Amino acid sequence: MSRVAKARGRAAAGAVVALTLACGCTAQAVGTAGRDGGDDAKAAPPKRTAPHAPDPTPTRSPTPKIKSPVSRAELPPSKLPKPTPPPSWTPPPPKTTPPPPPGPVIMAQGKRxxxxxxxxxxxxxxxxxxxxxxxxxxxATAAAVKGFQGKRGLAPTGATDTRTWARLLRMTDEPTRYALYPDGGMPPAEPDRRCLTGRVLCISKESRTLTWMVDGKALSTMDVRFGSEYTPTREGVFTVFWKSRHHVSTLYDTPMPYAMFFSGGQAVHYSSDFAARGYAGASHGCVNVRDEGRIADLFKKVEDGDRVVIYR
Structure with missing residues (x-):
């Protein structure tokens, strides 16, 4: 090879190295062949660079997927946890206090x-x-007393002793005359002074009784019922002016047997409604009697002109 060719090859290799250094990167050695196919030129050795520094951020492992919890309602019955049985403990029975002994008996069955x-x-x-x-x-009274005694912690004997009676008095009010005789049978009230002479149908609204009196002596007494607050029975002194055995009211179209009229259309008479309903009803102003046998007997004895005294 001529000197000129060798000189040109060395110049070309130097240019490549200079260009590589100027670009800041490494390159492999490049061989340049002569035009006549001679030996390759020697390549410049590669520039060494600093070793690559490790990444300061640690590598994270992938986060595992967490399954969402399943509610008890979504689980089949076979998958539900079995409840823990309660401890086998039985509470002791409550302590009971025996009732106090009954006191002396005041009333018992057969008493009136x-x-x-x-x-x-x-x-x-x-x-x-x-x-x-x-x-x-x-x-029935004994059963009621026994129930009351058992409820109040008293000896349930069914007989009314002093303890039972005292407890009952504390829990109740004194009964009125109408509470004692809600269905009649009340003893007649003291007769009005106007009833003490002659033949009189003496009628008390307080005791709801009619007493047949002759010269101040009571001969018979029966339950009676009066008119309502809208059709009240008149009060005062009257006389019987008409008797009608099979009377029927023309105003109310109702039977009024054994009627003894004393003031307008008001009369003493038998009432089947009074006999059936008692004091749950009322008359239209008349004096109702519910004992048909007694009013029939009275009807025979009363005469026109006999007095009728109605008072409180």
Missing amino acids: GERVRELQARLRQLSWFHQYPTGLYGP
């Missing part, structure tokens, strides 16, 4: 009188006795 009627009326206030007071201490 006004005190028995009061007992029944007081038990009726507390809804233990569901009948009208009768004054007879029978099985």
